[in-house]
Amino acid sequence: MLELKDVNVSYGAIHAIHDASLTVQDGEIVSLIGANGAGKTTILHTITGLKEATSGSIRYNDLDLRATDASKLISYGIAHVPEGRHIFPGMTVLENLEMGAYSQGKNTELLEKNKALVFERFPRLKERYRQLAGTLSGGEQQMLAMGRALMGNPKILLLDEPSMGLSPLLVKEIFSIIKYCHEMGITILLVEQNAKMALGIADRAYVLETGNITISGDAKELLADERVKKAYLGQ
Amino acid sequence: MFKCGRSNRMKKIESKKVAYLLNFIAICIFFGILMILFKKEVFGSRTSYFQGICTTACYTIIMVASLNLLTGFMGEFSLGHAGFMSVGAFSSAILTNYLAESGIPSFVLFLMCLLVGGIAAGITGIAVGVPALRLRGDYLCIVTVAFAEIIRVAFCNFKITGGGKTMSGITRLSNFYWVFWVMVICVTIMYMYVRSRYGRTVMAIREDYIAASASGINVTYYKVLTFTISAFFAGIAGAIYAHYMTAIIPTNFNFNYSAEFLTEVIIGGTGSLTGSVIGAAFLSALPELMRQFSNYRMLAYSIVLVLVMIFKPSGIFGTYEFSLVRVINRLLGKSTTGSTASKKTVQEVE
Numbered sequence: 001m002l003e004l005k006d007v008n009v010s011y012g013a014i015h016a017i018h019d020a021s022l023t024v025q026d027g028e029i030v031s032l033i034g035a036n037g038a039g040k041t042t043i044l045h046t047i048t049g050l051k052e053a054t055s056g057s058i059r060y061n062d063l064d065l066r067a068t069d070a071s072k073l074i075s076y077g078i079a080h081v082p083e084g085r086h087i088f089p090g091m092t093v094l095e096n097l098e099m100g101a102y103s104q105g106k107n108t109e110l111l112e113k114n115k116a117l118v119f120e121r122f123p124r125l126k127e128r129y130r131q132l133a134g135t136l137s138g139g140e141q142q143m144l145a146m147g148r149a150l151m152g153n154p155k156i157l158l159l160d161e162p163s164m165g166l167s168p169l170l171v172k173e174i175f176s177i178i179k180y181c182h183e184m185g186i187t188i189l190l191v192e193q194n195a196k197m198a199l200g201i202a203d204r205a206y207v208l209e210t211g212n213i214t215i216s217g218d219a220k221e222l223l224a225d226e227r228v229k230k231a232y233l234g235q
Numbered sequence: 236m237f238k239c240g241r242s243n244r245m246k247k248i249e250s251k252k253v254a255y256l257l258n259f260i261a262i263c264i265f266f267g268i269l270m271i272l273f274k275k276e277v278f279g280s281r282t283s284y285f286q287g288i289c290t291t292a293c294y295t296i297i298m299v300a301s302l303n304l305l306t307g308f309m310g311e312f313s314l315g316h317a318g319f320m321s322v323g324a325f326s327s328a329i330l331t332n333y334l335a336e337s338g339i340p341s342f343v344l345f346l347m348c349l350l351v352g353g354i355a356a357g358i359t360g361i362a363v364g365v366p367a368l369r370l371r372g373d374y375l376c377i378v379t380v381a382f383a384e385i386i387r388v389a390f391c392n393f394k395i396t397g398g399g400k401t402m403s404g405i406t407r408l409s410n411f412y413w414v415f416w417v418m419v420i421c422v423t424i425m426y427m428y429v430r431s432r433y434g435r436t437v438m439a440i441r442e443d444y445i446a447a448s449a450s451g452i453n454v455t456y457y458k459v460l461t462f463t464i465s466a467f468f469a470g471i472a473g474a475i476y477a478h479y480m481t482a483i484i485p486t487n488f489n490f491n492y493s494a495e496f497l498t499e500v501i502i503g504g505t506g507s508l509t510g511s512v513i514g515a516a517f518l519s520a521l522p523e524l525m526r527q528f529s530n531y532r533m534l535a536y537s538i539v540l541v542l543v544m545i546f547k548p549s550g551i552f553g554t555y556e557f558s559l560v561r562v563i564n565r566l567l568g569k570s571t572t573g574s575t576a577s578k579k580t581v582q583e584v585e
Contacts, residue, residue, distance in 0.1 A: 050448065074451035082449055088442035090554075099439050103451030145446075152451065 001025055002047070002078075002156060002189065007056030009039070009046050016042050018211045019056070024156065029178070029188045031198040031219060033232060034208035040191040041083050043208070044160050047189075048073055048080045060156070074103045077155030083191075084164065085141040087148070089134025093125050096133045096144055100151030110153070118147040121180065139170035146177060156187040163194045175201055195232035199223045207232075254560045261559055262419055270412070286411045288523050292516045293411070293418040294475040299499045299515035300422050300508055301468035306497065307506035307554075308429055309461050310441030311368075312376045314493050315383030319466040321488035322359045322386060323352030323473025325396045328405045328483060335406055345408040348474045349417065356470025357463050359386075364462035368455060371444075383493055390485035401484045409479035417475065421468055426508050428464065437461050502543050503550050510552030517551075 002024040009017040017039050024030045034040050045051035047058055049070040058065040063076055073080065088096050097118060101111045119126040122143045128136065133144055142162055149157060159178065163171040175197055182188055192198035199205055202219040207228060215227060222228050269289065276282050302316045327348035334344060367378040391399040428434050436457050439447045444454050477483050503514020521539065525532045543551065 048449070050445065069453065070448045071451050071453040074449070080449040082445050086443045086446035086449070088439050088446060090442050091438065095435070099435070099447070099450045099452075102436070102439075148446075148450065 001061060002187075003057075003059045004043075004047070005057045005059075007043075007046060007058060008054045009042055009051060010054050016211050017046070017053075020208075020211075020213050022206050022213065022216070024187060024189050026155075026187050027185070028204060029182055029190060029202045031190045031192055031202035031205040032208060033192055033195045033198050033205060035231075036193070037210070038208040039211045040208055041160055044080065044083075044158050044189075044191055047158060048078070074152045074154070077153070078158065079149035079152050079154035079156070080158045081145050081149045081160060081162065083160035085138070085145045087133045087136075087141050087144050089132065091133055092130055093133055093136070093144060094129040096148055097125070097151050100148035103152055111151075114151045114153065118150055121150075121177070122147050139166050139173065142166065142170075142174055143177070146174075146181075150181070154186060156189065157181060159188065159190045161191060161193060163192065163197065171197060195228065196223075199228075250560075254558075257563070258559050266415060269415075273411070288520055290409060290411045290414050290475075290479055292519045293414045294409075294472045294479070295496075295499070295519040296418050296512050296515040297421045297468055297472040297475070298496050299503065300425050300511045301465045301472070302496050303500045303503070303505065303508060303511040304425060304429070304461055304465045304468075306500050307504075307511075308434065308441065309437050309458065311371070311458075312497070313379040313465075314376055314490065314497060315379035315381070315386075316465075316469055316496050317488040317490075317492040318379075318383030318386040319356040319359060319469035320473035320476065320492075321383075321390060321485060323356040323470025324477035324483050324488070325390060325402070325473075325485075326355035326470075327352035327474035328402055328477040329395060331406050331408065331478065332404070341406070341408055342413070344406075345413060345478065348408060348478060349471050352474030352477075353467045353470040356473065357467035359470075360463040360466025361459065364459040364466075368458040368462060380490065380493075383488070383490065387485050387488060396485060399485065401482050403482035405477055405481045405483070407478060407481050409475050414475055414479070417471070421471060422508060422512060425464075425468065429508065433457070433460070498540065501550055502540065504552030504554065505550060506554035507550070507552040507556055509557040510550055510555070513557075514551060 004020055004022050007017060007020045008015065020039075020043060022030070022032070022043075032040055032043065042051060046053050047065060049065060049068060053066060060076065060078060065073070068076070070080075088099060091099070097115060098111070101107075101114060104110055119129075124140055125144060125147055128140070133141065136144060146157075146159075146162065162174045162178070166174065171194065178188060178190065178201060190198055190202065199219045199222055204217065205219040205222050206213050207215040207222070209231075215222065215225065217225075272278070273282055273286055278285050298316065298320060302313060305311050305313050305316075330351050331344065331348055334347075339347075363379075363382050367375055367382070370378060390396040396402060429437075436447070436452055439450065439452060440454050440457055448454050499514045499518045500511060502518060503512070504510030518536075522532055522536055525535050528535055547553075
């Protein structure tokens with residue numbers, strides 16, 4: 001279980017996140033939605049330790065994440081797929097995937113097993129495994145970023161705007177992959193701008209507005225909530 | 236296709252061994268040719284002059300290859316690499332001056348010098364790297380410039396380093412034959428580092444440090460490690476330099492000297508160690524080969540640089556590594572798809 005309690009984050013004098021609290025239970029899909037600049041990515045970066053919180057507690061089961069280095073997280077089962085598909089453009093698709101299994105050391109058996117799994121789910125990556133990752137299309141790069149995260153055998157996936165800059169058809173594809181990951185037993189924290197899709201897939205959701213979590217609850221209820229409708233769904 | 240079966244892997248290791256052996260033989264042949272040329276005095280009275288050029292090329296190659304570890308593989312520019320060379324040169328020179336009368340065989344003393352020079356520079360590398368590598372790009376570059384300046388000014392004022400005067404009378408330990416093999420070993424170690432798990436990790440950091448961190452890579456650790464290794468080899472090059480020149484002065488290791496190495500890295504190709512070898516050898520021999528142009532020598536040098544940058548902006552080699560095995564396979568008409576461990580050859584141009 002991932003739990004944030006009264007987390008505050010500042011960029012210099014700018015107080016970006018105010019007393020944010022959220023929980024993600026094992027086996028859930030939780031969405032965090034909000035407009036540009038609301039602080040969604042900041043919250044994810046704070047969870048992973050790329051950005052330091054000024055106060056509050058962040059725990060994953062018994063682990064204090066505030067005291068844990070970002071690079072250690074994957075070995076505890078937390079995989080982060082950063083915003084904007086941070087892949088390694090100058091490396092081949094296969095090398096990208098292998099980097100995802102970095103934390104497992106030289107466990108080649110597990111590597112081969114995970115590789116087969118990822119290639120089965122992402123046939124496009126299999127077709128292009130020798131191609132440089134930078135030459136893939138946007139959707140393929142997003143698949144690669146997710147495939148790479150899966151190579152680390154995660155228990156929880158932190159997805160940062162996986163639908164960014166993708167065509168509606170590809171967005172659907174990405175969301176079906178998220179569902180598939182969930183069916184494999186992976187807990188998911190999804191940060192999205194595409195509120196409709198994000199709420200449609202999630203069990204629960206949080207709405208973030210200028211650094212404050214203003215609304216939270218069952219995703220289906222939020223989809224019908226007047227305030228959410230007005231602010232994000234344009235209805 | 237993706238299963239790396241046992242038999243497949245065995246074959247791979249075997250061909251890797253063969254590749255290393257082939258390259259070793261090629262280097263030996265190249266060394267033999269040079270040795271015969273020098274021993275038979277083919278160049279007549281100019282033999283020692285040519286030997287000098289070759290020695291210069293050798294330590295320049297070590298410098299440029301070590302800088303390429305930072306610039307090409309880690310993606311961080313350093314404009315203070317001469318600072319590490321300076322640390323290596325002075326620390327080893329102090330050691331030799333101290334041990335000059337002790338009667339240690341000169342070969343052992345030479346090895347000790349290299350080690351001391353390398354370790355001193357490596358320690359400096361850690362000291363600079365730990366605070367500086369929190370920075371990236373331009374900012375790190377400025378810090379390295381500052382570091383080299385600090386070293387230069389400090390050595391100009393320390394009594395032990397001659398206090399701004401030339402530190403002369405260092406025993407001449409470097410000769411071409413030893414320096415050649417030191418260069419081969421250094422470049423081979425760097426090549427193995429780049430091709431190892433560590434090297435792959437460092438390249439991942441260059442490509443995208445956030446993704447690298449998300450994949451479980453301790454970015455700072457690997458940056459400092461690579462910085463230190465790079466400094467270590469720069470220190471070795473400095474030790475060779477000191478015992479070849481026999482007189483060193485801190486002001487020689489200035490900004491221009493650092494910039495020269497960076498130029499050679501870029502001309503050779505960032506991210507290609509064979510490119511560094513060839514770039515360094517070519518550019519350190521070029522000014523000598525153009526002696527007949529006398530005053531216009533540096534002008535011609537700049538023209539060469541401009542031409543390379545216009546027609547091949549990624550450097551002579553780009554990120555491509557020259558592979559002897561690949562060339563042989565192609566000559567024999569074999570398919571090159573088998574991932575034969577491509578190993579660079581250190582010989583080529585001197």
